Amino acid sequence: MANVRRFLREHGWSYAFIAPSIITFACFTFAPVVWSAIISVQKYNLRTGGTFVDPIWMNYQKAFTGLGGIFVTSIGNTLTYTVFTVTTNIVVGLALASLIQPLHRHVRTFFRAAFYLPAVTSSLIVGMTWAYIYNAQWGFANYLLRLIGVEPVRWLSNPDIALGSITASAMLTIPATAVVLFSAAMGGIPTEFYEAADLDGASPVQKWWWITLPLIRPTTLYLTVIYTIASFEVFERIYVMVPSGVGRSTQTIVTQIYYSGFKDFDLGVSAAQAMMLFVMIGAVALVQFRVLRSNVEY
Amino acid sequence: MTTAVVSRPRTGPIGMTMTRSVVTWSVLIVTTVIALFPMYWLFANALTPITATPPLTPILIPAWKLDNVIRLLTTSKHYTRWVVNSLTVALAATLWHVVFDTLAGYAFAKRRFPLRNVLFVALVSTLMVPIHVTFIPLYLISRSLGIIDSIWAILLPASSQVFGIFLMRQFIQTLPGELEDAARIDGCTEIGVVRHVIVPLSMPAIASLAIFTFVRNWNDFLWPLIAVNRPQEFTLTVGVASLQGEFMTDWGIIFAGGAVASIPIIIFFLLFQRYFLDGLRLGALK
Numbered sequence: 387m388a389n390v391r392r393f394l395r396e397h398g399w400s401y402a403f404i405a406p407s408i409i410t411f412a413c414f415t416f417a418p419v420v421w422s423a424i425i426s427v428q429k430y431n432l433r434t435g436g437t438f439v440d441p442i443w444m445n446y447q448k449a450f451t452g453l454g455g456i457f458v459t460s461i462g463n464t465l466t467y468t469v470f471t472v473t474t475n476i477v478v479g480l481a482l483a484s485l486i487q488p489l490h491r492h493v494r495t496f497f498r499a500a501f502y503l504p505a506v507t508s509s510l511i512v513g514m515t516w517a518y519i520y521n522a523q524w525g526f527a528n529y530l531l532r533l534i535g536v537e538p539v540r541w542l543s544n545p546d547i548a549l550g551s552i553t554a555s556a557m558l559t560i561p562a563t564a565v566v567l568f569s570a571a572m573g574g575i576p577t578e579f580y581e582a583a584d585l586d587g588a589s590p591v592q593k594w595w596w597i598t599l600p601l602i603r604p605t606t607l608y609l610t611v612i613y614t615i616a617s618f619e620v621f622e623r624i625y626v627m628v629p630s631g632v633g634r635s636t637q638t639i640v641t642q643i644y645y646s647g648f649k650d651f652d653l654g655v656s657a658a659q660a661m662m663l664f665v666m667i668g669a670v671a672l673v674q675f676r677v678l679r680s681n682v683e684y
Numbered sequence: 685m686t687t688a689v690v691s692r693p694r695t696g697p698i699g700m701t702m703t704r705s706v707v708t709w710s711v712l713i714v715t716t717v718i719a720l721f722p723m724y725w726l727f728a729n730a731l732t733p734i735t736a737t738p739p740l741t742p743i744l745i746p747a748w749k750l751d752n753v754i755r756l757l758t759t760s761k762h763y764t765r766w767v768v769n770s771l772t773v774a775l776a777a778t779l780w781h782v783v784f785d786t787l788a789g790y791a792f793a794k795r796r797f798p799l800r801n802v803l804f805v806a807l808v809s810t811l812m813v814p815i816h817v818t819f820i821p822l823y824l825i826s827r828s829l830g831i832i833d834s835i836w837a838i839l840l841p842a843s844s845q846v847f848g849i850f851l852m853r854q855f856i857q858t859l860p861g862e863l864e865d866a867a868r869i870d871g872c873t874e875i876g877v878v879r880h881v882i883v884p885l886s887m888p889a890i891a892s893l894a895i896f897t898f899v900r901n902w903n904d905f906l907w908p909l910i911a912v913n914r915p916q917e918f919t920l921t922v923g924v925a926s927l928q929g930e931f932m933t934d935w936g937i938i939f940a941g942g943a944v945a946s947i948p949i950i951i952f953f954l955l956f957q958r959y960f961l962d963g964l965r966l967g968a969l970k
Contacts, residue, residue: 397798399791399795400795403788403790403795403878404803406784407784407787408803410843411810411844411846413825413844414841414843414844415810415813416810418818418819418821418822419813421821422818425821432824432827485708485711488708489708497716502953502961503719503720503950503953504719504722506899506903506949506952506960507950509905510905510925511921511942512723514928514942515723515725515726516722518725518726518729523740524738524742525742526725529742560719563964566961566964566965615812615814618814619814621905622905629929640816640906644816644910647823648910657820660817660820661817663814664813664817667812667814671812
């Protein structure tokens with residue numbers, strides 16, 4: 387009894403401080419993840435609850451074979467979108483941060499803010515605006531084509547190019563977080579490095595390649611991981627640009643999770659797809675950490 | 685412009701420096717135009733009276749008329765309700781995280797107690813878990829609690845975002861411990877230490893946390909879309925997405941709906957952009 391009292395006196399406040407966070411976390415994040423793993427091997431009925439399926443991997447199998455293998459196509463689409471978007475975002479972010487770095491502090495702040503402004507606007511509204519830009523009839527994209535005498539394009543209703551149009555809209559969005567973080571990382575590099583390089587007669591490009599780039603590598607790693615995760619989870623942009631989906635060509639992993647769970651109400655399959663997304667994100671993040679980190683020493 | 689460019693001494697011939705800065709500025713200006721164009725175009729259209737199909741020659745200069753906005757507010761039954769819902773959700777989530785993430789962040793940063801590291805690692809490791817994994821169980825939980833189809837359901841996952849705890853811990857760790865000890869010697873209670881020492885010193889981090897939480901929950905879309913079906917319970921993002929189905933032929937209303945929905949967040953950003961940019965750096969995992 388005395389022990390309990392002493393323990394409480396010593397640590398009571400600590401647990402009281404973390405309790406609200408830990409409780410909501412346990413109820414609304416941790417438990418749902420575990421439960422989702424269970425539902426992914428169940429047939430779940432909203433009225434009667436879940437019963438385990440036989441064989442146990444049936445929902446996973448159904449996820450792949452259901453609707454003519456649309457989930458496989460969705461994974462492919464998501465990967466295509468991710469590769470193009472993440473590569474462009476990192477390169478553009480790095481280029482812009484490098485360009486604003488030598489400028490005056492106030493000018494730099496101005497550009498950071500200008501680039502960041504669209505990023506605080508909801509991706510749903512940004513996506514909606516892109517849908518107007520791509521409107522076949524009166525959209526801005528076709529207006530530009532008309533100016534140079536090119537036939538209008540059905541950007542979002544032609545299944546062959548819809549995914550490309552959506553990906554292009556993401557590539558043309560300034561990667562604001564990357565600009566800000568690269569810019570901060572570059573600002574943190576000690577000037578002595580550059581002064582030493584100046585003494586050796588290095589050109590700006592050489593300094594950028596041999597000093598800046600290696601020293602901001604942790605930031606590059608971090609940004610690659612968070613952009614990859616965000617791209618794997620792309621949903622709003624797709625949902626609002628092609629509300630009905632142009633056949634299978636614009637389905638992604640998350641649109642599939644949404645449709646199988648909350649349109650077809652096949653909760654087991656939806657949970658299985660979500661678990662696979664979880665595993666894929668974990669695997670990709672792990673590989674990226676490995677690859678990008680192993681090269682830091684030189 | 686020129687002062688900005690020459691503020692750092694350059695080596696090399698003048699001509700090259702000039703070319704370089706011309707290239708730099710052209711790239712930056714073109715990029716800024718591309719970055720801001722979509723939002724600009726949305727606003728230009730929203731502020732120009734359009735009742736049916738927009739003109740074939742795009743509207744690039746707004747007419748500065750509020751016809752669309754007025755029609756939106758008078759014909760779309762629930763738009764003001766959506767604004768209220770979004771504000772409620774975003775403010776409630778912000779208040780929750782400001783209070784409890786500060787407390788938890790402080791405990792994890794400064795206090796020693798059994799299981800501290802285990803709990804912290806468990807929390808932070810879920811930063812990488814896609815939120816979509818939790819949606820089906822959350823849907824079932826909300827149903828059995830009888831809060832599905834209300835903003836309470838929207839708030840469930842909003843209360844368990846762990847980013848803020850991480851951010852506050854990172855920041856509070858850098859504060860010196862002597863002040864806390866001094867406050868305790870002066871007879872401060874544990875709550876008092878947080879209130880009078882930790883909170884005042886952590887204001888920059890708290891500001892960043894508040895802003896990020898607000899923006900994140902204001903912009904959230906997929907979970908509110910799942911959790912709520914009755915139009916009067918929609919948040920603004922879900923509502924704006926539904927306008928496209930409701931007013932298929934009245935593009936003016938749809939443009940106005942998107943533009944009005946983004947005004948609060950733009951104003952918010954312009955007011956607090958310093959904290960935004962600082963918070964971004966604080967929250968980056970090292």
